[in-house]
Amino acid sequence: MKTISVLGSTGSIGTQTLEVVRAMKEEIQIYALTANTQLSLLEKQIREFKPKLAVLMDENAAKELRARVRDLPVQVLAGMEGMIAAAVYESVDMVVTAVSGSIGLRPTLAALEVGKNIALANKETLVAAGELVTNLAVQKGCSIIPVDSEHSAIFQCLEANSAKAGAGSRGSGFKIILTASGGPFLGWKKEQLASVTPAMALKHPNWTMGAKITIDSATMMNKGLEVIEAHFLFQVDYDQIEVLIHPQSIVHSMVEFCDGSIIAQLGMPDMRLPIQYALSYPERWNVCFNKLSLAGKTINFEQPDWEAFPALKLAYQCGKRGGTLPAVMNAANEICVHAFLHSRIKYHEIFEITERACRDHKPVKADNLQTVLEADAWAREYAQRIISGKK
Ligand code: MG
Numbered sequence: 001m002k003t004i005s006v007l008g009s010t011g012s013i014g015t016q017t018l019e020v021v022r023a024m025k026e027e028i029q030i031y032a033l034t035a036n037t038q039l040s041l042l043e044k045q046i047r048e049f050k051p052k053l054a055v056l057m058d059e060n061a062a063k064e065l066r067a068r069v070r071d072l073p074v075q076v077l078a079g080m081e082g083m084i085a086a087a088v089y090e091s092v093d094m095v096v097t098a099v100s101g102s103i104g105l106r107p108t109l110a111a112l113e114v115g116k117n118i119a120l121a122n123k124e125t126l127v128a129a130g131e132l133v134t135n136l137a138v139q140k141g142c143s144i145i146p147v148d149s150e151h152s153a154i155f156q157c158l159e160a161n162s163a164k165a166g167a168g169s170r171g172s173g174f175k176i177i178l179t180a181s182g183g184p185f186l187g188w189k190k191e192q193l194a195s196v197t198p199a200m201a202l203k204h205p206n207w208t209m210g211a212k213i214t215i216d217s218a219t220m221m222n223k224g225l226e227v228i229e230a231h232f233l234f235q236v237d238y239d240q241i242e243v244l245i246h247p248q249s250i251v252h253s254m255v256e257f258c259d260g261s262i263i264a265q266l267g268m269p270d271m272r273l274p275i276q277y278a279l280s281y282p283e284r285w286n287v288c289f290n291k292l293s294l295a296g297k298t299i300n301f302e303q304p305d306w307e308a309f310p311a312l313k314l315a316y317q318c319g320k321r322g323g324t325l326p327a328v329m330n331a332a333n334e335i336c337v338h339a340f341l342h343s344r345i346k347y348h349e350i351f352e353i354t355e356r357a358c359r360d361h362k363p364v365k366a367d368n369l370q371t372v373l374e375a376d377a378w379a380r381e382y383a384q385r386i387i388s389g390k391k
Contacts, residue, residue, distance in 0.1 A: 002028045002279065004119075005053075005086045007107055008099035009045055010038035012210040013121040013147065013271060017096050018045060020276045023287045028279060032086035036099075037061055043068050050074070053089070055082035080106060087111035094279070096147070097122040100212045101334050102327070102376055105129055109369060112136045119278035121147035123229045124334070128327035129372045130232030144233065145278040150178050150226055151233055152274035153252035153265035158234070159282075160263055161255070176230055177254040177262070179246040180304065181206050181269075183217040186247055190308050196347035198340060206249040206269045215337045219350055220304065224315020228326050231319055238320050243312065245302045250292065268292045311351050314358065323363035324375035331379035332357035339387045357382045 004021075008014045014035075021028050034055035035042045046054050046069055054069070055077045056062040062078035069076065077085055080103075087095045087107040095111040096119040097104045104122035109129070111118060113136065120126065126133055137144050146152050154176055161174075184203050185193060201218035202211060209217070216222035227241050252274075254264040267273050268290040276285060306313050311333075318325040336350040345353065357379045366372050 001026075002093045003031050003091050004028060004094045004096055004279070005032035005034070005089065005092050006030065006096045006098060007034045007083055007086060007104065008036070008097070008122075009033040010035040010041045011098055011100060012208065012213075013098035013275065014096075015041075016272050017098060017275050017279075018049060019289075020272055020279060020287070021049065023289075024276075024279070024285055027285065031089055031092045034083050034086050034099075039065055039068075046072060046074055053077065053082075053086055055079075055086055057083070083107045084110045087116065088114045092116060094119055096275075096278075097125065098147075100124070100210055102128045102330060105133075105372070106369070108133060109136060112140055112142050115140050115142055117143045117145065119145050119147050119275070120233075121275075123148055123225050124330050126232045127225050127228045127330045128376060129366060129369070130228065130326070131366055132369065132372065134232050134235070143281075145281050146229075146233055147271075147274050147278045148226060148229065149269070149271060149274045150253040151229060152277055154178075154230065154234060154255055156265045156277065157253070157255040157263040161257065173258040174236075174240070175256040176234065176236060176241045177256060178223065178226055178230060178241060178243050179249075179251050179253050179301075180220065180223045180243055181217070181249045182245045182247055182304075183220060183222075185218055185308075186245065187305075188308060189305075193308060193347060198343060201340075201347065205247075207271070209271075211341060212334070212337055215340060215350070216333070219311045219347070220309035221311035221315065221333055221350075221354075223304075224312045225330065227312075227315055228319040238316055243304050245304050246299065248297070248299050250297065250299050266292060266294075311354070314351070314355055318358055321363060322366075324366045324371060325358060325361060325363040327366060327372050327375045328361045328363070328379040329354060329358050331376040332383040335380050335383035335387070339383075344387055353383050353386050356386065 030049045030051045032053035033051045036057045059078040066076040094117045098121045102124045104125045249269040256262045270290040272289045318329045332354040339345045
């Protein structure tokens with residue numbers, strides 16, 4: 001029996017993780033659930049999954065929750081300290097990091113510090129502090145199993161190949177082909193994209209996800225973040241990572257080996273599959289939520305439109321230059337996506353402001369948490385200032 005903590009249990013990945021847990025009750029139990037603000041949903045989850053610890057980021061919301069679950073043997077904590085407590089508890093085997101944004105960085109590092117394995121759904125953590133996180137994982141002998149569907153696919157392709165090169169080991173002799181659906185604006189030109197509204201950008205054709213990642217998919221920043229995520233997870237150079245548009249989201253990514261052979265992983269666009277694989281690894285569980293039927297399906301691949309979706313190029317550039325630059329790109333983008341969702345900036349300004357932050361930042365080596373957090377804070381403030389100045 002595995003014991004897990006789920007950080008971000010009321011979000012899209014969090015609730016789907018609990019669906020997998022519900023289906024695999026005899027294999028897995030929950031130690032802690034943490035959420036940002038969704039009090040009522042967290043209470044419902046506590047009543048069903050009976051964790052020993054529950055955490056809400058907001059102190060007042062935690063107080064209210066404490067009162068509501070007085071009849072249960074659950075401890076309720078608040079804030080970052082609570083989230084870290086959920087990540088480091090002794091009997092926890094694996095921490096599912098399903099929070100959105102770089103808020104996941106500190107609890108992830110804390111969990112690795114005490115030797116926990118990570119099911120990583122929080123790509124921003126790797127983008128902001130990839131070197132720090134992967135070095136610590138190697139040093140402490142922890143596995144980071146990707147939950148991101150593309151990275152789960154790559155992980156499975158590498159696992160399937162006997163020339164083993166899983167996450168954490170320096171990869172050579174293969175190339176990663178990261179597939180991208182292209183999002184809701186696939187085929188749109190730069191001029192057409194000028195009139196995009198939040199409601200339009202929130203309609204993803206294939207995947208049901210949280211708001212932040214859905215907007216990132218619409219700008220293709222999500223794929224850019226995933227390029228950096230792949231660089232750190234699989235220890236490959238950026239020129240070993242190629243992005244291909246694949247609108248059907250059936251092939252979740254591929255690995256091309258040195259002999260020209262390509263291994264791909266296919267499945268329904270359903271996050272419960274990569275979540276389940278991360279939880280069951282190295283085994284596979286006999287649960288299928290959504291089977292893919294291939295007969296009659298057509299799949300195709302094409303090059304991305306670099307001009308209409310410049311965020312992808314920016315991510316490659318920031319990744320290659322390295323240091324604190326990916327953290328800055330990620331933080332500025334987070335602020336801009338939030339501002340766009342609240343109609344404070346236009347769609348194209350998400351990229352423009354993020355790029356400006358990257359241009360004005362003087363990157364330094366990102367080899368300690370303090371430096372990463374400072375770069376992150378600098379970028380947030382910088383982006384906020386530009387956004388406020390526009391009003
Ligand atoms: Mg993905």
